Amino acid sequence: METVIPVEWLIPHKIANGWKFQCSTNLRNLVATNRAALFFRQLVILLEQDYHLVNFHFKIQHNRKKIDQLEIFVFCGDDHIEQEPEPVSICSSCDVTHPLSQSTLLSEQQYTYAWLDFRNRPKLILTPKRHIERLSELKDENGEMEAFWYDTVEIIDRECDNINELIYPVLSLNHGTFRKHAHMHLKIDISKDIWETKIVPRHKEKLDYLEQLLKQTELISACFTERHLQQEIQKGVIGNMNNELKQTDVQTKSISK
Structure with missing residues:
Protein backbone atom coordinates (compact mmCIF):
# COMPACT_ATOMS: atom_id res chain seq x y z
CA MET A 1 0.00 0.00 0.00
CA HIS A 80 -20.26 32.92 6.88
CA ILE A 81 -22.12 34.05 9.97
CA GLU A 82 -20.76 36.69 12.32
CA GLN A 83 -19.87 34.43 15.23
CA GLU A 84 -19.21 30.84 16.25
CA PRO A 85 -22.31 28.72 16.99
CA GLU A 86 -23.59 29.16 20.53
CA PRO A 87 -23.88 26.08 22.77
CA ARG A 202 -35.26 2.79 1.76
CA HIS A 203 -35.93 5.22 4.61
CA LYS A 204 -39.48 6.40 3.93
CA GLU A 205 -40.71 5.61 7.44
CA LYS A 206 -37.90 7.62 9.03
CA LEU A 207 -38.33 10.53 6.62
CA ASP A 208 -42.10 10.66 7.20
CA TYR A 209 -41.57 10.65 10.96
CA LEU A 210 -38.92 13.35 10.68
CA GLU A 211 -41.29 15.53 8.66
CA GLN A 212 -43.86 15.31 11.44
CA LEU A 213 -41.26 15.84 14.14
CA LEU A 214 -40.01 19.06 12.56
CA LYS A 215 -43.49 20.53 13.00
CA GLN A 216 -43.19 20.16 16.78
CA THR A 217 -41.11 23.24 17.51
CA GLU A 218 -41.12 22.95 21.28
CA LEU A 219 -39.94 19.33 21.21
CA ILE A 220 -36.86 20.00 19.06
CA SER A 221 -36.04 23.61 19.95
CA ALA A 222 -33.36 22.58 22.47
CA CYS A 223 -31.31 21.13 19.59
CA PHE A 224 -30.90 24.55 17.93
CA THR A 225 -29.55 27.93 18.92
CA GLU A 226 -32.30 30.52 19.13
CA ARG A 227 -30.94 32.31 16.08
CA HIS A 228 -30.75 29.14 14.00
CA LEU A 229 -34.21 28.02 15.17
CA GLN A 230 -35.81 31.30 14.09
CA GLN A 231 -34.09 31.10 10.71
CA GLU A 232 -35.45 27.61 10.11
CA ILE A 233 -38.94 28.64 11.23
CA GLN A 234 -38.90 31.54 8.78
CA LYS A 235 -37.82 29.18 6.01
CA GLY A 236 -40.69 26.85 6.86
CA VAL A 237 -38.32 23.99 7.71
CA ILE A 238 -39.36 23.85 11.37
CA GLY A 239 -42.86 24.28 12.77
CA ASN A 240 -46.02 25.20 10.93
CA MET A 241 -45.04 28.30 8.96
CA ASN A 242 -48.51 29.84 9.03
CA ASN A 243 -48.95 29.26 12.76
CA GLU A 244 -45.50 30.60 13.55
CA LEU A 245 -46.17 33.77 11.57
CA LYS A 246 -49.58 34.19 13.21
CA GLN A 247 -47.97 33.90 16.64
CA THR A 248 -45.38 36.49 15.65
CA ASP A 249 -48.15 38.84 14.46
CA VAL A 250 -50.06 38.38 17.71
CA GLN A 251 -46.95 39.07 19.77
CA THR A 252 -46.16 42.15 17.68
CA LYS A 253 -49.70 43.52 18.07
CA SER A 254 -49.59 42.88 21.82
CA ILE A 255 -46.32 44.76 22.14
CA SER A 256 -47.63 47.66 20.03
CA LYS A 257 -50.63 48.00 22.33
Missing part, protein backbone atom coordinates in the same frame (compact mmCIF):
# COMPACT_ATOMS: atom_id res chain seq x y z
CA GLU A 2 1.19 3.52 -0.80
CA THR A 3 1.72 5.72 2.22
CA VAL A 4 3.28 8.81 0.63
CA ILE A 5 1.36 11.89 -0.42
CA PRO A 6 2.58 13.43 -3.71
CA VAL A 7 3.86 16.94 -3.17
CA GLU A 8 1.64 18.32 -5.95
CA TRP A 9 -1.51 17.36 -4.01
CA LEU A 10 -0.69 20.05 -1.45
CA ILE A 11 0.04 22.82 -3.94
CA PRO A 12 -2.68 25.49 -3.59
CA HIS A 13 -4.27 26.93 -6.73
CA LYS A 14 -5.72 30.37 -6.03
CA ILE A 15 -9.45 30.82 -6.76
CA ALA A 16 -11.97 33.48 -5.77
CA ASN A 17 -12.32 33.53 -1.97
CA GLY A 18 -9.90 30.67 -1.42
CA TRP A 19 -7.83 27.85 -2.90
CA LYS A 20 -8.22 24.59 -4.78
CA PHE A 21 -6.18 21.44 -4.22
CA GLN A 22 -6.09 18.54 -6.67
CA CYS A 23 -5.44 14.83 -6.05
CA SER A 24 -4.72 12.53 -8.97
CA THR A 25 -6.98 9.85 -7.50
CA ASN A 26 -10.58 9.47 -6.34
CA LEU A 27 -11.83 9.29 -2.77
CA ARG A 28 -12.38 5.52 -2.83
CA ASN A 29 -8.79 4.91 -3.88
CA LEU A 30 -7.47 7.46 -1.41
CA VAL A 31 -9.15 5.46 1.36
CA ALA A 32 -8.27 2.04 -0.09
CA THR A 33 -4.57 2.92 -0.21
CA ASN A 34 -4.59 4.19 3.42
CA ARG A 35 -3.69 7.74 2.39
CA ALA A 36 -6.86 9.58 3.38
CA ALA A 37 -5.78 10.30 6.94
CA LEU A 38 -2.29 11.37 5.85
CA PHE A 39 -3.57 13.65 3.11
CA PHE A 40 -6.25 15.40 5.14
CA ARG A 41 -3.92 15.71 8.13
CA GLN A 42 -1.29 17.44 6.00
CA LEU A 43 -3.94 19.61 4.39
CA VAL A 44 -5.40 20.92 7.67
CA ILE A 45 -1.89 21.51 9.03
CA LEU A 46 -1.20 23.64 5.95
CA LEU A 47 -4.45 25.57 6.33
CA GLU A 48 -4.56 26.03 10.09
CA GLN A 49 -0.88 26.23 11.06
CA ASP A 50 0.78 27.67 7.95
CA TYR A 51 -2.09 29.83 6.63
CA HIS A 52 -3.54 30.48 10.12
CA LEU A 53 -7.09 29.84 8.89
CA VAL A 54 -9.80 29.39 11.53
CA ASN A 55 -12.98 30.01 9.56
CA PHE A 56 -13.30 28.13 6.29
CA HIS A 57 -15.52 25.86 4.21
CA PHE A 58 -14.37 22.59 2.62
CA LYS A 59 -15.98 21.41 -0.61
CA ILE A 60 -14.80 18.01 -1.84
CA GLN A 61 -15.79 16.61 -5.21
CA HIS A 62 -14.61 14.56 -8.15
CA ASN A 63 -13.62 16.42 -11.27
CA ARG A 64 -16.55 15.94 -13.67
CA LYS A 65 -14.21 15.64 -16.67
CA LYS A 66 -11.53 13.57 -14.93
CA ILE A 67 -13.42 11.30 -12.54
CA ASP A 68 -10.20 9.80 -11.19
CA GLN A 69 -9.21 13.23 -9.86
CA LEU A 70 -10.36 14.60 -6.50
CA GLU A 71 -10.73 18.35 -5.97
CA ILE A 72 -10.79 20.06 -2.60
CA PHE A 73 -12.00 23.66 -2.53
CA VAL A 74 -11.26 25.78 0.51
CA PHE A 75 -13.39 28.92 0.77
CA CYS A 76 -12.59 31.55 3.38
CA GLY A 77 -14.36 34.64 2.09
CA ASP A 78 -17.43 36.43 3.41
CA ASP A 79 -19.99 33.62 3.16
CA VAL A 88 -27.22 24.24 22.61
CA SER A 89 -29.03 22.44 25.42
CA ILE A 90 -29.03 19.15 23.51
CA CYS A 91 -26.48 18.21 20.86
CA SER A 92 -28.45 15.99 18.49
CA SER A 93 -25.16 14.58 17.17
CA CYS A 94 -24.20 13.35 20.65
CA ASP A 95 -27.48 12.48 22.38
CA VAL A 96 -28.79 9.56 20.32
CA THR A 97 -31.76 9.20 22.69
CA HIS A 98 -33.40 12.46 21.58
CA PRO A 99 -36.35 11.98 19.18
CA LEU A 100 -34.62 14.11 16.51
CA SER A 101 -31.54 11.89 16.71
CA GLN A 102 -33.53 8.65 16.75
CA SER A 103 -35.51 9.69 13.70
CA THR A 104 -32.38 10.35 11.65
CA LEU A 105 -29.75 7.85 12.87
CA LEU A 106 -28.84 5.34 10.15
CA SER A 107 -25.88 3.48 11.61
CA GLU A 108 -23.23 3.49 14.31
CA GLN A 109 -19.59 2.72 13.59
CA GLN A 110 -16.61 2.55 15.93
CA TYR A 111 -15.84 6.26 15.71
CA THR A 112 -18.77 7.74 13.77
CA TYR A 113 -22.53 8.01 13.36
CA ALA A 114 -24.27 8.17 9.98
CA TRP A 115 -27.52 10.13 9.72
CA LEU A 116 -30.22 11.49 7.53
CA ASP A 117 -30.11 15.28 7.55
CA PHE A 118 -31.76 16.75 10.68
CA ARG A 119 -33.51 19.38 8.55
CA ASN A 120 -34.90 16.86 6.07
CA ARG A 121 -32.75 17.97 3.14
CA PRO A 122 -31.50 15.50 0.46
CA LYS A 123 -28.26 14.89 2.32
CA LEU A 124 -26.57 12.19 4.33
CA ILE A 125 -24.51 13.27 7.34
CA LEU A 126 -21.46 11.73 8.97
CA THR A 127 -20.33 12.88 12.42
CA PRO A 128 -17.59 11.74 14.79
CA LYS A 129 -18.95 10.22 18.00
CA ARG A 130 -16.75 12.53 20.02
CA HIS A 131 -17.99 16.09 20.31
CA ILE A 132 -15.31 17.85 18.29
CA GLU A 133 -15.58 20.93 16.10
CA ARG A 134 -12.72 20.68 13.59
CA LEU A 135 -11.33 18.07 11.23
CA SER A 136 -7.90 18.64 12.79
CA GLU A 137 -9.24 17.36 16.14
CA LEU A 138 -9.65 13.81 14.78
CA LYS A 139 -6.88 11.57 16.14
CA ASP A 140 -4.34 9.67 14.06
CA GLU A 141 -2.89 7.36 16.68
CA ASN A 142 -6.09 5.34 17.16
CA GLY A 143 -7.14 5.42 13.50
CA GLU A 144 -9.98 7.90 14.04
CA MET A 145 -9.05 10.16 11.10
CA GLU A 146 -8.66 7.23 8.71
CA ALA A 147 -11.93 5.69 9.93
CA PHE A 148 -13.79 8.96 9.31
CA TRP A 149 -13.00 8.86 5.59
CA TYR A 150 -13.40 5.08 5.37
CA ASP A 151 -16.89 5.42 6.87
CA THR A 152 -17.67 8.24 4.45
CA VAL A 153 -17.00 6.01 1.46
CA GLU A 154 -18.85 3.09 3.09
CA ILE A 155 -22.05 5.03 3.77
CA ILE A 156 -22.07 6.50 0.26
CA ASP A 157 -21.64 3.06 -1.31
CA ARG A 158 -24.18 1.47 1.02
CA GLU A 159 -26.89 4.07 0.68
CA CYS A 160 -26.31 4.93 -2.98
CA ASP A 161 -25.70 1.35 -4.18
CA ASN A 162 -22.03 1.72 -5.16
CA ILE A 163 -22.55 4.92 -7.10
CA ASN A 164 -19.93 5.63 -9.78
CA GLU A 165 -17.49 8.54 -9.61
CA LEU A 166 -19.18 10.41 -12.47
CA ILE A 167 -22.18 11.21 -10.23
CA TYR A 168 -20.42 10.90 -6.87
CA PRO A 169 -21.86 13.16 -4.13
CA VAL A 170 -20.30 16.50 -3.27
CA LEU A 171 -19.03 16.62 0.32
CA SER A 172 -18.83 19.72 2.49
CA LEU A 173 -17.37 20.46 5.89
CA ASN A 174 -17.55 23.78 7.72
CA HIS A 175 -15.18 25.27 10.28
CA GLY A 176 -15.46 28.17 12.69
CA THR A 177 -18.01 30.81 11.78
CA PHE A 178 -19.08 28.93 8.65
CA ARG A 179 -21.01 26.55 10.93
CA LYS A 180 -24.48 26.72 12.42
CA HIS A 181 -24.06 23.49 14.39
CA ALA A 182 -21.07 23.19 16.74
CA HIS A 183 -20.51 19.43 16.42
CA MET A 184 -18.43 18.74 13.30
CA HIS A 185 -20.48 17.10 10.57
CA LEU A 186 -19.72 16.11 7.01
CA LYS A 187 -22.58 16.84 4.62
CA ILE A 188 -23.00 14.43 1.71
CA ASP A 189 -25.14 16.05 -0.98
CA ILE A 190 -27.24 13.48 -2.82
CA SER A 191 -28.53 14.11 -6.36
CA LYS A 192 -32.30 14.36 -6.80
CA ASP A 193 -32.42 11.15 -8.82
CA ILE A 194 -30.45 9.07 -6.28
CA TRP A 195 -32.38 10.59 -3.39
CA GLU A 196 -35.78 9.78 -4.84
CA THR A 197 -34.93 6.33 -6.20
CA LYS A 198 -32.57 5.02 -3.49
CA ILE A 199 -32.80 6.96 -0.25
CA VAL A 200 -36.50 7.82 0.03
CA PRO A 201 -37.82 4.28 -0.63
Whole structure:
Protein backbone atom coordinates (compact mmCIF):
# COMPACT_ATOMS: atom_id res chain seq x y z
CA MET A 1 0.00 0.00 0.00
CA GLU A 2 1.19 3.52 -0.80
CA THR A 3 1.72 5.72 2.22
CA VAL A 4 3.28 8.81 0.63
CA ILE A 5 1.36 11.89 -0.42
CA PRO A 6 2.58 13.43 -3.71
CA VAL A 7 3.86 16.94 -3.17
CA GLU A 8 1.64 18.32 -5.95
CA TRP A 9 -1.51 17.36 -4.01
CA LEU A 10 -0.69 20.05 -1.45
CA ILE A 11 0.04 22.82 -3.94
CA PRO A 12 -2.68 25.49 -3.59
CA HIS A 13 -4.27 26.93 -6.73
CA LYS A 14 -5.72 30.37 -6.03
CA ILE A 15 -9.45 30.82 -6.76
CA ALA A 16 -11.97 33.48 -5.77
CA ASN A 17 -12.32 33.53 -1.97
CA GLY A 18 -9.90 30.67 -1.42
CA TRP A 19 -7.83 27.85 -2.90
CA LYS A 20 -8.22 24.59 -4.78
CA PHE A 21 -6.18 21.44 -4.22
CA GLN A 22 -6.09 18.54 -6.67
CA CYS A 23 -5.44 14.83 -6.05
CA SER A 24 -4.72 12.53 -8.97
CA THR A 25 -6.98 9.85 -7.50
CA ASN A 26 -10.58 9.47 -6.34
CA LEU A 27 -11.83 9.29 -2.77
CA ARG A 28 -12.38 5.52 -2.83
CA ASN A 29 -8.79 4.91 -3.88
CA LEU A 30 -7.47 7.46 -1.41
CA VAL A 31 -9.15 5.46 1.36
CA ALA A 32 -8.27 2.04 -0.09
CA THR A 33 -4.57 2.92 -0.21
CA ASN A 34 -4.59 4.19 3.42
CA ARG A 35 -3.69 7.74 2.39
CA ALA A 36 -6.86 9.58 3.38
CA ALA A 37 -5.78 10.30 6.94
CA LEU A 38 -2.29 11.37 5.85
CA PHE A 39 -3.57 13.65 3.11
CA PHE A 40 -6.25 15.40 5.14
CA ARG A 41 -3.92 15.71 8.13
CA GLN A 42 -1.29 17.44 6.00
CA LEU A 43 -3.94 19.61 4.39
CA VAL A 44 -5.40 20.92 7.67
CA ILE A 45 -1.89 21.51 9.03
CA LEU A 46 -1.20 23.64 5.95
CA LEU A 47 -4.45 25.57 6.33
CA GLU A 48 -4.56 26.03 10.09
CA GLN A 49 -0.88 26.23 11.06
CA ASP A 50 0.78 27.67 7.95
CA TYR A 51 -2.09 29.83 6.63
CA HIS A 52 -3.54 30.48 10.12
CA LEU A 53 -7.09 29.84 8.89
CA VAL A 54 -9.80 29.39 11.53
CA ASN A 55 -12.98 30.01 9.56
CA PHE A 56 -13.30 28.13 6.29
CA HIS A 57 -15.52 25.86 4.21
CA PHE A 58 -14.37 22.59 2.62
CA LYS A 59 -15.98 21.41 -0.61
CA ILE A 60 -14.80 18.01 -1.84
CA GLN A 61 -15.79 16.61 -5.21
CA HIS A 62 -14.61 14.56 -8.15
CA ASN A 63 -13.62 16.42 -11.27
CA ARG A 64 -16.55 15.94 -13.67
CA LYS A 65 -14.21 15.64 -16.67
CA LYS A 66 -11.53 13.57 -14.93
CA ILE A 67 -13.42 11.30 -12.54
CA ASP A 68 -10.20 9.80 -11.19
CA GLN A 69 -9.21 13.23 -9.86
CA LEU A 70 -10.36 14.60 -6.50
CA GLU A 71 -10.73 18.35 -5.97
CA ILE A 72 -10.79 20.06 -2.60
CA PHE A 73 -12.00 23.66 -2.53
CA VAL A 74 -11.26 25.78 0.51
CA PHE A 75 -13.39 28.92 0.77
CA CYS A 76 -12.59 31.55 3.38
CA GLY A 77 -14.36 34.64 2.09
CA ASP A 78 -17.43 36.43 3.41
CA ASP A 79 -19.99 33.62 3.16
CA HIS A 80 -20.26 32.92 6.88
CA ILE A 81 -22.12 34.05 9.97
CA GLU A 82 -20.76 36.69 12.32
CA GLN A 83 -19.87 34.43 15.23
CA GLU A 84 -19.21 30.84 16.25
CA PRO A 85 -22.31 28.72 16.99
CA GLU A 86 -23.59 29.16 20.53
CA PRO A 87 -23.88 26.08 22.77
CA VAL A 88 -27.22 24.24 22.61
CA SER A 89 -29.03 22.44 25.42
CA ILE A 90 -29.03 19.15 23.51
CA CYS A 91 -26.48 18.21 20.86
CA SER A 92 -28.45 15.99 18.49
CA SER A 93 -25.16 14.58 17.17
CA CYS A 94 -24.20 13.35 20.65
CA ASP A 95 -27.48 12.48 22.38
CA VAL A 96 -28.79 9.56 20.32
CA THR A 97 -31.76 9.20 22.69
CA HIS A 98 -33.40 12.46 21.58
CA PRO A 99 -36.35 11.98 19.18
CA LEU A 100 -34.62 14.11 16.51
CA SER A 101 -31.54 11.89 16.71
CA GLN A 102 -33.53 8.65 16.75
CA SER A 103 -35.51 9.69 13.70
CA THR A 104 -32.38 10.35 11.65
CA LEU A 105 -29.75 7.85 12.87
CA LEU A 106 -28.84 5.34 10.15
CA SER A 107 -25.88 3.48 11.61
CA GLU A 108 -23.23 3.49 14.31
CA GLN A 109 -19.59 2.72 13.59
CA GLN A 110 -16.61 2.55 15.93
CA TYR A 111 -15.84 6.26 15.71
CA THR A 112 -18.77 7.74 13.77
CA TYR A 113 -22.53 8.01 13.36
CA ALA A 114 -24.27 8.17 9.98
CA TRP A 115 -27.52 10.13 9.72
CA LEU A 116 -30.22 11.49 7.53
CA ASP A 117 -30.11 15.28 7.55
CA PHE A 118 -31.76 16.75 10.68
CA ARG A 119 -33.51 19.38 8.55
CA ASN A 120 -34.90 16.86 6.07
CA ARG A 121 -32.75 17.97 3.14
CA PRO A 122 -31.50 15.50 0.46
CA LYS A 123 -28.26 14.89 2.32
CA LEU A 124 -26.57 12.19 4.33
CA ILE A 125 -24.51 13.27 7.34
CA LEU A 126 -21.46 11.73 8.97
CA THR A 127 -20.33 12.88 12.42
CA PRO A 128 -17.59 11.74 14.79
CA LYS A 129 -18.95 10.22 18.00
CA ARG A 130 -16.75 12.53 20.02
CA HIS A 131 -17.99 16.09 20.31
CA ILE A 132 -15.31 17.85 18.29
CA GLU A 133 -15.58 20.93 16.10
CA ARG A 134 -12.72 20.68 13.59
CA LEU A 135 -11.33 18.07 11.23
CA SER A 136 -7.90 18.64 12.79
CA GLU A 137 -9.24 17.36 16.14
CA LEU A 138 -9.65 13.81 14.78
CA LYS A 139 -6.88 11.57 16.14
CA ASP A 140 -4.34 9.67 14.06
CA GLU A 141 -2.89 7.36 16.68
CA ASN A 142 -6.09 5.34 17.16
CA GLY A 143 -7.14 5.42 13.50
CA GLU A 144 -9.98 7.90 14.04
CA MET A 145 -9.05 10.16 11.10
CA GLU A 146 -8.66 7.23 8.71
CA ALA A 147 -11.93 5.69 9.93
CA PHE A 148 -13.79 8.96 9.31
CA TRP A 149 -13.00 8.86 5.59
CA TYR A 150 -13.40 5.08 5.37
CA ASP A 151 -16.89 5.42 6.87
CA THR A 152 -17.67 8.24 4.45
CA VAL A 153 -17.00 6.01 1.46
CA GLU A 154 -18.85 3.09 3.09
CA ILE A 155 -22.05 5.03 3.77
CA ILE A 156 -22.07 6.50 0.26
CA ASP A 157 -21.64 3.06 -1.31
CA ARG A 158 -24.18 1.47 1.02
CA GLU A 159 -26.89 4.07 0.68
CA CYS A 160 -26.31 4.93 -2.98
CA ASP A 161 -25.70 1.35 -4.18
CA ASN A 162 -22.03 1.72 -5.16
CA ILE A 163 -22.55 4.92 -7.10
CA ASN A 164 -19.93 5.63 -9.78
CA GLU A 165 -17.49 8.54 -9.61
CA LEU A 166 -19.18 10.41 -12.47
CA ILE A 167 -22.18 11.21 -10.23
CA TYR A 168 -20.42 10.90 -6.87
CA PRO A 169 -21.86 13.16 -4.13
CA VAL A 170 -20.30 16.50 -3.27
CA LEU A 171 -19.03 16.62 0.32
CA SER A 172 -18.83 19.72 2.49
CA LEU A 173 -17.37 20.46 5.89
CA ASN A 174 -17.55 23.78 7.72
CA HIS A 175 -15.18 25.27 10.28
CA GLY A 176 -15.46 28.17 12.69
CA THR A 177 -18.01 30.81 11.78
CA PHE A 178 -19.08 28.93 8.65
CA ARG A 179 -21.01 26.55 10.93
CA LYS A 180 -24.48 26.72 12.42
CA HIS A 181 -24.06 23.49 14.39
CA ALA A 182 -21.07 23.19 16.74
CA HIS A 183 -20.51 19.43 16.42
CA MET A 184 -18.43 18.74 13.30
CA HIS A 185 -20.48 17.10 10.57
CA LEU A 186 -19.72 16.11 7.01
CA LYS A 187 -22.58 16.84 4.62
CA ILE A 188 -23.00 14.43 1.71
CA ASP A 189 -25.14 16.05 -0.98
CA ILE A 190 -27.24 13.48 -2.82
CA SER A 191 -28.53 14.11 -6.36
CA LYS A 192 -32.30 14.36 -6.80
CA ASP A 193 -32.42 11.15 -8.82
CA ILE A 194 -30.45 9.07 -6.28
CA TRP A 195 -32.38 10.59 -3.39
CA GLU A 196 -35.78 9.78 -4.84
CA THR A 197 -34.93 6.33 -6.20
CA LYS A 198 -32.57 5.02 -3.49
CA ILE A 199 -32.80 6.96 -0.25
CA VAL A 200 -36.50 7.82 0.03
CA PRO A 201 -37.82 4.28 -0.63
CA ARG A 202 -35.26 2.79 1.76
CA HIS A 203 -35.93 5.22 4.61
CA LYS A 204 -39.48 6.40 3.93
CA GLU A 205 -40.71 5.61 7.44
CA LYS A 206 -37.90 7.62 9.03
CA LEU A 207 -38.33 10.53 6.62
CA ASP A 208 -42.10 10.66 7.20
CA TYR A 209 -41.57 10.65 10.96
CA LEU A 210 -38.92 13.35 10.68
CA GLU A 211 -41.29 15.53 8.66
CA GLN A 212 -43.86 15.31 11.44
CA LEU A 213 -41.26 15.84 14.14
CA LEU A 214 -40.01 19.06 12.56
CA LYS A 215 -43.49 20.53 13.00
CA GLN A 216 -43.19 20.16 16.78
CA THR A 217 -41.11 23.24 17.51
CA GLU A 218 -41.12 22.95 21.28
CA LEU A 219 -39.94 19.33 21.21
CA ILE A 220 -36.86 20.00 19.06
CA SER A 221 -36.04 23.61 19.95
CA ALA A 222 -33.36 22.58 22.47
CA CYS A 223 -31.31 21.13 19.59
CA PHE A 224 -30.90 24.55 17.93
CA THR A 225 -29.55 27.93 18.92
CA GLU A 226 -32.30 30.52 19.13
CA ARG A 227 -30.94 32.31 16.08
CA HIS A 228 -30.75 29.14 14.00
CA LEU A 229 -34.21 28.02 15.17
CA GLN A 230 -35.81 31.30 14.09
CA GLN A 231 -34.09 31.10 10.71
CA GLU A 232 -35.45 27.61 10.11
CA ILE A 233 -38.94 28.64 11.23
CA GLN A 234 -38.90 31.54 8.78
CA LYS A 235 -37.82 29.18 6.01
CA GLY A 236 -40.69 26.85 6.86
CA VAL A 237 -38.32 23.99 7.71
CA ILE A 238 -39.36 23.85 11.37
CA GLY A 239 -42.86 24.28 12.77
CA ASN A 240 -46.02 25.20 10.93
CA MET A 241 -45.04 28.30 8.96
CA ASN A 242 -48.51 29.84 9.03
CA ASN A 243 -48.95 29.26 12.76
CA GLU A 244 -45.50 30.60 13.55
CA LEU A 245 -46.17 33.77 11.57
CA LYS A 246 -49.58 34.19 13.21
CA GLN A 247 -47.97 33.90 16.64
CA THR A 248 -45.38 36.49 15.65
CA ASP A 249 -48.15 38.84 14.46
CA VAL A 250 -50.06 38.38 17.71
CA GLN A 251 -46.95 39.07 19.77
CA THR A 252 -46.16 42.15 17.68
CA LYS A 253 -49.70 43.52 18.07
CA SER A 254 -49.59 42.88 21.82
CA ILE A 255 -46.32 44.76 22.14
CA SER A 256 -47.63 47.66 20.03
CA LYS A 257 -50.63 48.00 22.33
